[in-house]
Amino acid sequence: ASAKAGSEPKRHRKMMTIAEKVTLLDMLKEGRSYAAAARHFGVNESTVRYIKKDEANIRKTAAITFSRSAKRVVTARNKTIVRMEGALAIWIADCRKKNIALDTNTIRTKALSLYEHFAAKEPQDPQKQRFSASKGWFAKFQKRFGLKSVSLHGEAASADTTAAEIYANETFKNIINEGGYKPEQVFNMDETGLFWKRMPSRTFLFKEDAKASGFKAFKDRVTIVMCGNAAGFLLKPGLIYKSKNPRALRNKNKNLLPVYWMHNPKAWITKMLTSDWFHQCFIPQVSKYLLEKGLPFKILLLMDNAGGHATDLSHEGIQVEFLPPNTTSLIQPMDQGVIRAFKALYTKNTLADLVACVDAAQDDEDETFNLKAYWRQYTIATCMQNIQKALKEMKSATVNASWKKLWPQIVYDDEGFTPAEIQHSALAAIIGGDGFGDMTTEDVDELLDCHSQPLTDADLEDLTKSASDEDSETQEETQEIVEETGLTLERLAKLCNLAKELKELSQEWDEDMVRSLQFCHKIDEDMTPYRMLFERKKKQRQQLPITMFFQPRKKEPVPPATMPSEEIEEVSQEEVEEVSQEKTPLSD
Incomplete structure (x- = not known):
């Protein structure tokens, strides 16, 4: 009708x-x-x-x-x-x-x-x-929760070997041949949980709390998003934390961190975060990398079919392929040693940081070094520093060797190092004391293998704790602080003066003049961006209007017998001219 x-x-x-x-x-x-x-x-x-x-x-x-x-x-x-x-x-x-x-x-x-x-x-x-x-x-x-399938078949030990072989020998080969991809253009992305304060089982038992009721090991957790190509290049990793603005990063620019910063109340990967990482982290880094290599923007990105991975990722020049179910442990490159080696290096660097603190306490003749206090000061900022160190120590050959099961033709002869070759026991022996002196490689392996076990109820309890308390504390602390933060003009001046003093001391104390001159030249080179920023802020302050340097004075009634109004006006004008010359605030 x-x-x-x-x-x-x-x-x-x-x-x-x-x-x-x-x-x-x-x-x-x-x-x-x-x-x-x-x-x-x-x-x-x-x-x-x-x-x-x-x-x-x-x-x-x-x-x-x-x-x-x-x-x-x-x-x-x-x-x-x-x-x-x-x-x-x-x-x-x-x-x-x-x-x-x-x-x-x-x-x-x-x-x-x-x-x-x-x-x-x-x-x-x-x-x-x-x-x-x-x-x-x-x-x-x-x-x-959008769970389309709740049934999984097979465990890691009995993964789908047939599907993995078919994909590696047929499907993947056809994709590479048809696309004409080079090792520099083929990437694999995977995420892993990192308990960033957890040490091998014997090391985190504090002497004073080992027998305390309700004691448990630290279970603070982040998710690390790792991505590398078949040529052995690793991108800057993504990091998912439970809080958007933790106290340790209050004055830091999130765009200038050694990781791509993301946040989620559970510190867990989601489809939205995957899409955010893909568009804001992966594409810009890969574009720059291929441009430096002189290669066209033609990329193959391999991912597994985990529930938190977005399936609608698309961009011109990028082909996204998902590995078959239950084949991650068999052929996914990031799972073939890269993630494990990264965690081993992270553990090594954390122990090395602990060694440095112990040495510093001994140098200061401080016998009250407390492991519990150390962990309290170990913030997410410290965690990122050790993440950056671990990534710098990763050999490109190690990343390249992880593609052996999927693309053996492009693997180098040098397989890099394995996690077993990263010695933690030597560092533990330096620390000494209960829980460290007898630490073995097996203890470290226990730590690395703990991530392959299902999460316990206690783990899930910690992961589901809201970050609202930390955020509210951050806001309260920020409100209490009234002093100016960041690189102020005064702080930049202090940096420049300290650099100058350091140069003078090296020239005075070092007998090798060539070495001291090289040192001074390096300081000058590294201080250039700070000096430029100092000069720019200095000019900005000099260009401020005179009214920025004083406040209006409250008028008080003047008895008739005192100074006439004309003389008051003359004094005020002289004070203004004095402020204009000295560039200093006018005191009341």
Whole structure:
């Protein structure tokens, strides 16, 4: 039937995805108007205002969802169940990554176990909802988190060998031949969890707390996103932390860190973070690398099919391929020694840092060195420093050798070092004392192998702790600090003076004039950006208007018998001229 005269066709309702809503909220945060955001997404302005009103729930949902196409927002529910589901999602993703078999009954049993674990630590509520991990709950959980398949087949020890051989010998070969890819153009990306404060089992037992009730090892965790090519080149890694602005990085520019900084309340990879890493980290680095090599922008990126990996990554010149299920432990390059070697080097550097602290305490004749206090001062900033050291020590031959099972034709003769060749026991012996003097290679292997085991309830409890407390503490601490931070003009002047003093001391004390001159030249070279910044800030201060250097003086009533008003005006003018010459604030 035809529509009535004068009637308009019914407008189709547009249901925005969570990812689109987050993008819209980011646009508003950048200062875009509600009308501009509405035009960009083709929705009413009232819809934009409604999304802004529900920002907290939308961002919370985006942080835990596995599906970029999810449209439903998590509503207020039982907090214990919400936390349990977040932990369960992490556990499922972890099991998928480790090729651990799961089915519906296994997941429901784990859900009930986690709920009871979390509920036991919550205050008793007589009206608390009873949870039984029913089939109905599981169906809704599966829909909420976008789990298309909950059944995995085979464990790491019995991975799909046939599928791995077919992919390496046929599928991958055809992709390389058809695309004409060179080793410099073929990359593999994989992520791994790093318990960045965990040491081999005997080393983190503090003498004073070893027998204390409730003692447990540090389980602070980050996710490292590693990516390298078949030629042996490693990109700057991505790092996912639980907090957006930790106290240790309060005054740091996130764009100038040795890692690509990302954040998630669970420090876990999600589809949105994968997409962010792909567009903001991978593409710029690879573009620069290929330009330096004089190669065209033609890239093959290999990824596994983990639940947190986005499947809609696309960019002109980039072909994204996903490895077959249950073949990660057999043919994925990053899993063939690169990640393990990186963790071994990170552990070595952490021990070396501990050795330096012990030596410093001995030099100062301080016999009260405390391992617990050391770990308290070991922040995420220290962690990133040791990550950077580990990556610099990684040999390109080690990265290249990891492609042996997938692309043996391009592997060098030199296979680089293996984790077993990175000596930790020697460093441990230097530290000495309980837990260090008898540390062996097996202790380190135990640490490296712990990541292949399923996450325990205690691990999941730590991973699901909210970072809101740390963020609020950071805000309170920032409000309390009133002094200017960063590279101020005074601090730049101090840096330049210290560099000058260091040069003078080297020339005075060093008998080898050639060596001291080389040292001074190196200081001059390294100080150039600071001197340029100092001069620029100095000019900016000199160009400030005179009114910036004093405040209006409050007028006080003057008795008639005192100085006339004309003389007061003359004195004020003289004071202004004096301020103009000296460039100093006018005191009250």
